[in-house]
Amino acid sequence: MKKHEAAFKRSICPVANTLDILGDKWTLLVVRDLLLGKQTYSEFQKSEEGIPSNILAERLKRLQQAGIVEKRQYQQRPVRYAYSLTEMGRELGPVVRSMIMWANKYIPGTLSMEKIEELIAKNNA
Amino acid sequence: MKKHEAAFKRSICPVANTLDILGDKWTLLVVRDLLLGKQTYSEFQKSEEGIPSNILAERLKRLQQAGIVEKRQYQQRPVRYAYSLTEMGRELGPVVRSMIMWANKYIPGTLSMEKIEELIAKNNA
DNA sequence: GCTAGTAACTTGCAAAAAGCAAGTAACGAT
């Protein structure tokens, strides 16, 4: 199913290596959700964009393998899991933030950084 | 072939909107090349990662439509084109730079920011 | 004039990834 994917490097370029992990339409949205304080599978699924369930499961697995995300069971009966960012994952904050700044400047109708920070404050309150 | 792609928005999230334009394994590598001073189709093709020709053509078209890239004919006989970043495109610099910083910190074997800046200086000399 | 070479793409097709709906397992609540 995955043959040897992680072994092969396209190049020594840091951008290419980053894209090998994050370069698709969904992965950074999961990271965004985690930065916003979301923790569970169903919370990710409820996000506005509607990530397909199989894609979400696969991305969470890949992010764990990459060392960006950690999964822990926080409850026995019923079994429940919480996902969170590792330090490596939290350090993607600047990447996400620079995208937000860019989009706010050039893509009309996107939610402003300020409103997003309000959301984060609310979620972590 | 493209039905109505640009019209539909997944959400008002700036990250999602950015990923709708840049969220794949190749697009930001083209932007990287442009930031490095590369200008022609064949220069992009010669990059280490080996982007497939049809993908490159399609991505350049999309980047133009998005207002990130401009194409101009700089010579008549034979016809030759030069691609360059618009202001909107140049402002992706921070996104690319934050990826470089992250990769340098967490992905071993990636070219350092310093070496990349030397490359840029050399290319633009 | 003929062949070779380069730039900038396009086309055809197989393989991989995405997307969708439905299904499953483990529980708790009614």
Add this chain to the structure above:
DNA sequence: ATCGTTACTTGCTTTTTGCAAGTTACTAGC
């Protein structure tokens, strides 16, 4: 016993990638 929820998995269709080869326009060399 049935319903609802969480956290996924499975099967299948559709879309996107990736690869090789082909095309057009032109220049240089013999």
